[in-house]
Amino acid sequence: MSKNIYTGFHAVEEKVKLYSVSKPKEISLKIFYSKPGPRIKKIISLAKDSNFEVSLVNEKELDSMVSSLPETARDHRGIILLVEGEKENSKNQIQLEQWITCCPENAVVIVLDSVTDPHNVGAILRSCDQFGASLMVVPDHRSADINNNEIIARASAGASSWVDVAKVPNLVRAVQILKSAGFWIYGADAGGTTLSKIKFPKKTCIIMGSEGSGIARLLQEQCDEIVSIPTCGKIDSLNVSVAAGVLLYEAYRQKLEN
Structure with a gap:
């Protein structure tokens, strides 16, 4: 099963919004966070409303999760979204x-x-x-x-x-x-x-x-x-x-x- 990691407030929030609307059965979303600031709390609230899994972890665990990503994507800002089961082409890729x-x-x-x-x-x-x-x-x-x-x-x-x-x-x-x-x-x-x-x-x-x-x-x-x-x-x-x-x-x- 494919696994994609998203970092950055905007990218994580928009991806959560997208799947909150579509709710595809084959997609699994898990949010890991370490800094419950205002922006992260907003994302977590949206995720919980859609019954997505949310976990509080320490900063080192987040750093480890993004260690294999390109350098510009490693700045997780205290929150990471793990999406499992996404198809190779996202739903907004069309003919x-x-x-x-x-x-x-x-x-x-x-x-x-x-x-x-x-x-x-x-x-x-x-x-x-x-x-x-x-x-x-x-x-x-x-x-x-x-x-x-x-x-x-x-x-x-x-x-x-x-x-x-x-x-x-x-x-x-x-x-x-x-x-x-x-x-x-x-x-x-x-x-x-x-x-x-x-x-x-x-x-x-x-x-x-x-x-x-x-x-x-x-x-x-x-x-x-x-x-x-x-x-x-x-x-x-x-x-x-x-x-x-x-x-x-x-x-x-x-x-x-x-």
């Missing part, structure tokens, strides 16, 4: 073709091309949640492992439990499917139309490339327009997760004005 059949009239999709750092993927998921993006599309290869629950869940502050994600074998084909469904495709890159001149349509797809090589040529050829974020700094460009956040915010702002 693109299935999603297309029921996508909302106003939808923003973000496509990640060769974004391999799970911290960036997590941060972008957080922006997707905050600014109402409907779907993230990632490739099967040349991408951060979307199932790397500890890092992505922590970096996303729990948003990885809520934002729909579609893993696809071919990004070019995925974008073509989105175009056929009425989406306008925008590639984020230098030298394009400045963001202030862009009017995002109801169905918008934004493609983010890697910080090193940008958007692949064949994928860029699918774009209806290249969009650039005006900046005034002395370094070359924004971090990909920051750039994605700016673009998603602007799409959300325009949506609020309509």
Whole structure:
């Protein structure tokens, strides 16, 4: 049986909320804590209301439980969530073709091309949640492992439990499917139309490339327009997760004005 460990207040709380609603029979949740502060008490109360197992342990036991996790996930802050029985793909991982059949009239999709750092993927998921993006599309290869629950869940502050994600074998084909469904495709890159001149349509797809090589040529050829974020700094460009956040915010702002 698979076992996943989650750390960080946001990641633990959102995962508990998710399974409190769905209550899948095959999933077992156990919370271990050592510091009953206000935030931990809130999570424990929610867990107990859903009949999840809760155990008070000492700090050394928590440290031992997270010792095998990536360094950024070891800062447990006094609480750990152990989930047993999760499938390899979480419930919010869906098929693109299935999603297309029921996508909302106003939808923003973000496509990640060769974004391999799970911290960036997590941060972008957080922006997707905050600014109402409907779907993230990632490739099967040349991408951060979307199932790397500890890092992505922590970096996303729990948003990885809520934002729909579609893993696809071919990004070019995925974008073509989105175009056929009425989406306008925008590639984020230098030298394009400045963001202030862009009017995002109801169905918008934004493609983010890697910080090193940008958007692949064949994928860029699918774009209806290249969009650039005006900046005034002395370094070359924004971090990909920051750039994605700016673009998603602007799409959300325009949506609020309509």
